[in-house]
Amino acid sequence: MLPFKANPRILASFFKTYPVISPQIVRKRGTFTSENSESVDLAYASYESTESENNPLPPLVILHGLLGSKNNWNSTSKAIHRTTGRKVISVDARNHGDSRHSTQHSYVHMAHDVMNLLKKLELSKVSVLGHSMGGRTAMVLSLLCSDLISSLIVVDISPVKTSLQINTMASLFDAMSNVSVRPGIAMSKARKVADEQLKSITPDVNLRNFLITNLVQTHTGAYTWRVNLPALKENFTAHISNFPSSLKGLQYCGPTLFIGGSLSDYIGKNDLPEIQEYFPLAELVYIEGAGHWVHSQKPQPFLETVCKFLKEK
Structure with missing residues (x-):
């Protein structure tokens, strides 16, 4: 109870x-x-x-x-x-x-x-x-x-x-999903690589820095996002927006x-x-x-x- x-x-x-x-x-x-x-x-x-x-x-x-x-x-x-x-x-x-x-x-x-x-x-x-x-x-x-x-x-x-701005989220999900970072490199370098790839979707450096706080390195040295992008994208229109x-x-x-x-x-x-x-x-x-x-x-x-x-x- x-x-x-x-x-x-x-x-x-x-x-x-x-x-x-x-x-x-x-x-x-x-x-x-x-x-x-x-x-x-x-x-x-x-x-x-x-x-x-x-x-x-x-x-x-x-x-x-x-x-x-x-x-x-x-x-x-x-x-x-x-x-x-x-x-x-x-x-x-x-x-x-x-x-x-x-x-x-x-x-x-x-x-x-x-x-x-x-x-x-x-x-x-x-x-x-x-x-x-x-x-x-x-x-x-x-x-x-x-x-x-x-x-x-x-x-x-x-x-x-x-806000109408929320409609841009779908493109951010796609952009993050498409980021590719070589395994094994230092986190500082990985963040720069991710930032460079995200520039095409947003010129806002503060927004890019915010997104990149979700970049993490696994125990194998590979880089991934700690947020569940597929689930967020799937539920965005019906449940989040x-x-x-x-x-x-x-x-x-x-x-x-x-x-x-x-x-x-x-x-x-x-x-x-x-x-x-x-x-x-x-x-x-x-x-x-x-x-x-x-x-x-x-x-x-x-x-x-x-x-x-x-x-x-």
Whole structure:
């Protein structure tokens, strides 16, 4: 039994459409190993101290965006922990980082993965911060299990619409799949080779550097991507690029903050009324000069905004 109250009608409907089985799960070095292939192990990093152990406020769970990982949030997680005193848990989504791969990749599956993780960590109340894909996972989690969520922070993504820029993702998946790096060379050289090949698809050096954080070397010396590109490409149009329409009518009525980048079009300035149909208490703020990667492009204003909300809510 989950240590929090889920919406049984919605869960029954979704798990009929997206069958996800709750397996026996055991903790192993920051991951949970599942005996059932449909439930995915989630790797995580925990930022805590003596102060956080005595802090009565719920831990903050951070969910990264598409093609990202918990490592992208290392410095931000440390800073939030230092500033708020809260324990911070940064999680790798399925098919990303150190978490296991699956052919399935929907927001309902990802929300269920987080439910299982929090259950095994014996956490009955958490705050959640999600960026992009992670933001939608956080939204779905809060709508399905509102009693679990103390407060919600969504970074540069909306349940209302999707940026036209997201349509370029398919070409990025193809470009990454076509990258060829000779086995055995040094990682620094491998990254330069990959960068050169990705230039044809995007002139944005920051985006290329972000993609290349997923390049890893196997024990044989071969290079590969740690993200599950085939699964992400297969599920992109149907499950990743849009917010689940079947959640219409559900609400999370807890404290909610949407943070957008002023240079990004992922959250429209007129979207708030529709956002509030799902999240009645939602506030919307923009970080000036930031694009989609708000937390890395304007780290200090982003940190101040997040910590102010967490201290007040």
